[in-house]
Amino acid sequence: MKSIDLAIGIGGAAGQGIATPGDILARIFVRRGLHVNAYNAYQSIIRGGHIFLTLRTSDEPVLSHGDTLDVLMPLNQDSMNRHLKLMRAGSTVLFNSDTITPGAVADGVQLCPFSVKALAPGIKGDLVQNTIALAAILRLIKVDFAILQEILTLQFKRKGAAAVAENVGVARAGYDYAETHFTAFPFSLPDTGKRLAFFEGNQALAMGGAAAGVRFYCAYPMSPASGVLHWMARHARQLDIMVRQVEDEIGVINMAIGAAHAGCRAMCATSGGGFALMTEALGAAAMMEIPVVCINVQRAGPATGVPTKTEQGDLWQVLGAGQGDYPRIIVAPTNMADCFKIVPRLFNLVDKFQCPGIILSDLLLSEGRSSIDPAELDFNVPIERGDVIGLNGDLPAVNGGFQRYRITESGISPRALPGTPGHMHVVATDEHDEDGVLISDEFTDPVKRRAIHEKRMRKMDGILPLLDAPVVHGAADAGVTLVGWGSTEGVIREAIQQLAGAGVVANNLQIKWLVPLHADAIASILSAAPKWIIVENNYSGQFARYLRAETGLAADGHIRKYDGEPFMPHHIVDGVQAILSGAVKQYVPVHEIRV
Amino acid sequence: MATTVDQAGANTERAKPTIKDLKGRADPDWCPGCGDFGVLAALKQAIVELGLQPYEVMTISGIGCSSNLPGYINTYGMHTLHGRALAVATGAQLANHRLKIVVTGGDGDGYGIGGNHFVHSMRRNVDLTYIVMNNQVYGLTTGQLSPTSIKGMNTKSTPFGSVENPINPIPLAIAAGATYVARGFTGQQKHLVELIKGGLSHKGFALIDTFSPCVTYNHDNSHEFFKQRTRKLEELGHDPTDFHAAMAQGSAWGEVIPIGLFWRRQDLPALDQLEPVLNGGPLAHRPLGVAPDVAQALINELM
Numbered sequence: 001m002k003s004i005d006l007a008i009g010i011g012g013a014a015g016q017g018i019a020t021p022g023d024i025l026a027r028i029f030v031r032r033g034l035h036v037n038a039y040n041a042y043q044s045i046i047r048g049g050h051i052f053l054t055l056r057t058s059d060e061p062v063l064s065h066g067d068t069l070d071v072l073m074p075l076n077q078d079s080m081n082r083h084l085k086l087m088r089a090g091s092t093v094l095f096n097s098d099t100i101t102p103g104a105v106a107d108g109v110q111l112c113p114f115s116v117k118a119l120a121p122g123i124k125g126d127l128v129q130n131t132i133a134l135a136a137i138l139r140l141i142k143v144d145f146a147i148l149q150e151i152l153t154l155q156f157k158r159k160g161a162a163a164v165a166e167n168v169g170v171a172r173a174g175y176d177y178a179e180t181h182f183t184a185f186p187f188s189l190p191d192t193g194k195r196l197a198f199f200e201g202n203q204a205l206a207m208g209g210a211a212a213g214v215r216f217y218c219a220y221p222m223s224p225a226s227g228v229l230h231w232m233a234r235h236a237r238q239l240d241i242m243v244r245q246v247e248d249e250i251g252v253i254n255m256a257i258g259a260a261h262a263g264c265r266a267m268c269a270t271s272g273g274g275f276a277l278m279t280e281a282l283g284a285a286a287m288m289e290i291p292v293v294c295i296n297v298q299r300a301g302p303a304t305g306v307p308t309k310t311e312q313g314d315l316w317q318v319l320g321a322g323q324g325d326y327p328r329i330i331v332a333p334t335n336m337a338d339c340f341k342i343v344p345r346l347f348n349l350v351d352k353f354q355c356p357g358i359i360l361s362d363l364l365l366s367e368g369r370s371s372i373d374p375a376e377l378d379f380n381v382p383i384e385r386g387d388v389i390g391l392n393g394d395l396p397a398v399n400g401g402f403q404r405y406r407i408t409e410s411g412i413s414p415r416a417l418p419g420t421p422g423h424m425h426v427v428a429t430d431e432h433d434e435d436g437v438l439i440s441d442e443f444t445d446p447v448k449r450r451a452i453h454e455k456r457m458r459k460m461d462g463i464l465p466l467l468d469a470p471v472v473h474g475a476a477d478a479g480v481t482l483v484g485w486g487s488t489e490g491v492i493r494e495a496i497q498q499l500a501g502a503g504v505v506a507n508n509l510q511i512k513w514l515v516p517l518h519a520d521a522i523a524s525i526l527s528a529a530p531k532w533i534i535v536e537n538n539y540s541g542q543f544a545r546y547l548r549a550e551t552g553l554a555a556d557g558h559i560r561k562y563d564g565e566p567f568m569p570h571h572i573v574d575g576v577q578a579i580l581s582g583a584v585k586q587y588v589p590v591h592e593i594r595v
Numbered sequence: 596m597a598t599t600v601d602q603a604g605a606n607t608e609r610a611k612p613t614i615k616d617l618k619g620r621a622d623p624d625w626c627p628g629c630g631d632f633g634v635l636a637a638l639k640q641a642i643v644e645l646g647l648q649p650y651e652v653m654t655i656s657g658i659g660c661s662s663n664l665p666g667y668i669n670t671y672g673m674h675t676l677h678g679r680a681l682a683v684a685t686g687a688q689l690a691n692h693r694l695k696i697v698v699t700g701g702d703g704d705g706y707g708i709g710g711n712h713f714v715h716s717m718r719r720n721v722d723l724t725y726i727v728m729n730n731q732v733y734g735l736t737t738g739q740l741s742p743t744s745i746k747g748m749n750t751k752s753t754p755f756g757s758v759e760n761p762i763n764p765i766p767l768a769i770a771a772g773a774t775y776v777a778r779g780f781t782g783q784q785k786h787l788v789e790l791i792k793g794g795l796s797h798k799g800f801a802l803i804d805t806f807s808p809c810v811t812y813n814h815d816n817s818h819e820f821f822k823q824r825t826r827k828l829e830e831l832g833h834d835p836t837d838f839h840a841a842m843a844q845g846s847a848w849g850e851v852i853p854i855g856l857f858w859r860r861q862d863l864p865a866l867d868q869l870e871p872v873l874n875g876g877p878l879a880h881r882p883l884g885v886a887p888d889v890a891q892a893l894i895n896e897l898m
Contacts, residue, residue, distance in 0.1 A: 419877075424669050
């Protein structure tokens, strides 16, 4: 049983310093071994707008950012106006009464006004109210002041003793004021005695790349994928990774392909718009049989779309990326630990099968933040480079007549790295024969074309058995199976817990490996399910169509969301109940929080 | 800086390659009389004269008539997508900076669809030798306007004459930051060989724009046209370290069209020389994996 489940919302304009109290709270939580899930709803603006950070913590794993708030910390009037109506009995609202006034409030909500002018007379700066509110929250959940003092001391050390003293003093005033004026929560923040780590999905993907031995990373800045670039750039010299910011995404993927052909593990990340520019080159990687990994962090499309909002709207774009048929692997990690673990796994596969690999993440996963048990971040992963001649600068015996695209039963032909004596060959995006000689221009040859095309595509047969077949999570005798893919795993599983409370037994089939797809295994699971509903973050039911194409099966109902914000658990609960009651076949929830 | 053994010289006797050693697996499919034969011959000659081993060289091209070149020379080769050769080459060069990378292609490939990569590769001063077989027309697509086609040219896509101004790659390259900027002509083979050798020996981005006339689709800018007009910069008393003179000579286009080395500066390091991560030798040859203490430090950042 959970002893606590606490959600804190911090809202304000961009530039008001929301991240800092959020980070401090998260660090305090994970250092006590508490689990955290955080989602920051933000906008494509540097100053202004409205940002809303939800930080939820519990002594049990936190699967989503949840449905409700226990604490609201509005940093401006706008944020108060937007969120006060969501607060319910037992919750607390902390605000600077100098500049913010509450409106109508539900019974049982504790309003906690404090005056910055009174508590921090003469101290200038917009961030003072953040420090006071943060200190007050910590008092309400009974965290010792010494912990905040230590954090503030570290944070302001660079600015000198006076800055430390001022900030600690302000915090102390807020902490003491809360003690005498506000009612604390009926619990003390527990300490499990263990420490967890806290990171965002993009960091997980980047660290997964480091674990995989990525030596070349390049990107063009694009939200919400830039976090991978930032981590890579920051750690490039520590880890000996060549990190380049490139002129456009066409350049990005081609540069990565060049580095990969020369022998590096090469990776890049972008969002849908950049991915669109990369598509021709993905086919080129497959044609030249060069392993490369590309991450698409989906945001709400089409076109420039909603750059700071989430969606699972690029599935068909990725499925159809590039002209012609070509072998590739597409995987959608289902949680943040998965983001880390999937990268070395995918590199081993693309190295073995010499083809591109695509990771389909989304804003929720990549910019969402979560606690993680550090033991899960195992950098000591198996590294399998496949059949490569000249790796590590070896000097193999000169044999001459090297056939780069030798036709084999597996479809895999040995690679030779450029610079290796005796193995000169050309890799071509034109169709070619086993020698790498073009059969596209002067002497097109249908027999050779068929043979080499089949050789390449045969690799797909070898990949599928190496991928974990999907399994059902939860009750075997469920009345309804909720099918999702990628990032929705956590929120679906939390919805299932809530449904159990309402007497509905549901389980979850979460699909991670999209191409190649374990269609037979999925079909047998879904054929046996009394009812099944597909939950996805897009308008047209892209995964439903894909599943129908691959299995011939159609779902009993659909829950979709395409307003830019991620699902909250109750959205899925309401949808399942509406569909099971027969009221609707397709349910689109209304997102109550206006951010 | 860690020392690494030169993979070529470590335990193999360096035999001087011959032109025959450089014969590719396929024979050129260019039209008889195409200028590109001259570039292929000059490139092979330059490699031989510099004593480079075929396996140390990688020839990377895009798409087009001239981009078929890697298939006709026995080095490592990549025949990439249309316009993307420089991006691919940049990745390969940084992954293994011991490779000698030659990028070959046409004017449409490099100055048209690949224009963005062209400018940025020069800005970065990537250590590449870029030979553009400039025939001022699209050949493989059967004769349309190219970025270097002269104003007024009649092509299949400009049947009433082009109204657009062409790109002059020489001043563009100098302005964009290339550190070796030359122009050759396939009608001057020995001169072209020297320019390519200079490019291969230069540490940094070398452009060798080469008039390589198309005998099938460009009757305006023929072999004869260039034979009558080209003059060697050496004979014109040009100083390739003089920026303004280089821009002036590079912009000249009329009864006298200069060829030769317009611009060279050797005081700027190439991109790979600026990256400390390459101090330990080519990245492509490094063992993979993160040491346990480093891994722990990465995790500690999150705690």
